[in-house]
Amino acid sequence: xxxxxxxxxxxxxxxxxxxxxxxxxxxxxxxxxxxxxxxxxxxxxxxxxxxxxxxxxxxxxxxxxxxxxxxxxxxxxxxxxxxxxxxxxxxxxxxxxxxxxxxxxxxxxxxxxxxxxxxxxxxxxxxxxxxxxxxxxxxxxxxxxxxxxxxxxxxxxxxxxxxxxxxxxxxxxxxxxxxxxxxxxxxxxxxxxxxxxxxxxxxxxxxxxxx
Numbered sequence: 001x002x003x004x005x006x007x008x009x010x011x012x013x014x015x016x017x018x019x020x021x022x023x024x025x026x027x028x029x030x031x032x033x034x035x036x037x038x039x040x041x042x043x044x045x046x047x048x049x050x051x052x053x054x055x056x057x058x059x060x061x062x063x064x065x066x067x068x069x070x071x072x073x074x075x076x077x078x079x080x081x082x083x084x085x086x087x088x089x090x091x092x093x094x095x096x097x098x099x100x101x102x103x104x105x106x107x108x109x110x111x112x113x114x115x116x117x118x119x120x121x122x123x124x125x126x127x128x129x130x131x132x133x134x135x136x137x138x139x140x141x142x143x144x145x146x147x148x149x150x151x152x153x154x155x156x157x158x159x160x161x162x163x164x165x166x167x168x169x170x171x172x173x174x175x176x177x178x179x180x181x182x183x184x185x186x187x188x189x190x191x192x193x194x195x196x197x198x199x200x201x202x203x204x205x206x207x208x209x210x211x
Contacts, residue, residue: 002043002047002114003045003046003047003094003095003114003159004046004048004090004094004095005040005043005046005048005049005050005096005098006050006052006095006097006098007033007036007040007049007051007052007100008052008079008083008097008098008099008100009022009023009033009052009053009057009100010052010053010054010057010074010076010082011054011100011101020059021056021057021059022100022187023060023100023101024059024060024063025101025187025193027103027187027193027197027200028197028200028201028204031063032100032102032103032187032196033060033063033101034067035104036099036100036101036102037049037051037069039106039110040098040107040110042107043107043108043114044111045111045114046096046110048070049069050070050072050090051071051072051100052072052073052074052082052083052085052086053071053072053073053074054074054075054076054082055076056076072085072086072089072090087160087162091162093163094117094160095159095160095162096113096114096158096159097157097158097159097160098156098157099156099157101186101187102155102156102185102186103187103200104181104182104200105182109178109180109182109183113157113178114159116174116176117159117174120174122172122174123160123164123173124159124160124161124164124172124173124174125158125159125160125173125174126154126158126174126175126176127155127158127176127183128145128154128155128176129152129153129155129177129178129179129183130150130151130152130153130177130179131144131151131152131153132151133184134184136181137181137184137185137195138191139184139185139192140188140192141153147175147177150177152175152177153184155183155184155186157183158173181199
């Protein structure tokens with residue numbers, strides 16, 4: 001039995017200085033959020049998809065309605081508060097939260113994350129990559145934390161039991177350390193957009209057997 005995926009898509013992406021909403025930034029000619037939605041639709045562990053939007057992402061809302069994807073407009077206070085708003089509004093139990101700017105995540109990765117959550121016996125799971133993965137890709141690092149001897153960077157994917165939430169705080173969590181470059185690539189700068197396009201093009205060529 002699968003769970004609900006909650007896509008967080010309420011940001012404007014002001015750091016990129018592009019005249020569009022961040023979920024609509026195009027990677028190889030397609031809005032980044034469409035890659036995330038396609039991945040979730042093909043993940044075996046996901047039953048339902050809902051997208052959290054805000055008043056500053058009206059075009060994203062329009063696109064999602066055209067795609068027949070469920071939408072919840074949040075107050076737009078901040079990421080955690082908006083997530084909590086959706087949990088309370090929809091009375092979500094266990095759900096997977098994912099940022100809308102992760103174009104390279106694959107269905108098998110989503111399934112592996114949910115399976116890890118099912119084994120961890122804690123109410124929340126945070127997915128992170130070693131900071132060395134981000135550094136190798138030349139990506140910006142806004143925040144990192146230590147787990148044992150490793151420096152880690154959260155990737156923007158969590159699995160949470162919404163029934164165990166207390167206010168705007170989430171209870172005890174486990175950390176899933178993944179070494180996949182695909183999980184490390186989110187889009188906050190033009191350079192990261194270019195990196196995403198290069199890696200996506202390379203993956204497509206590999207799948208087609210093109211040198």
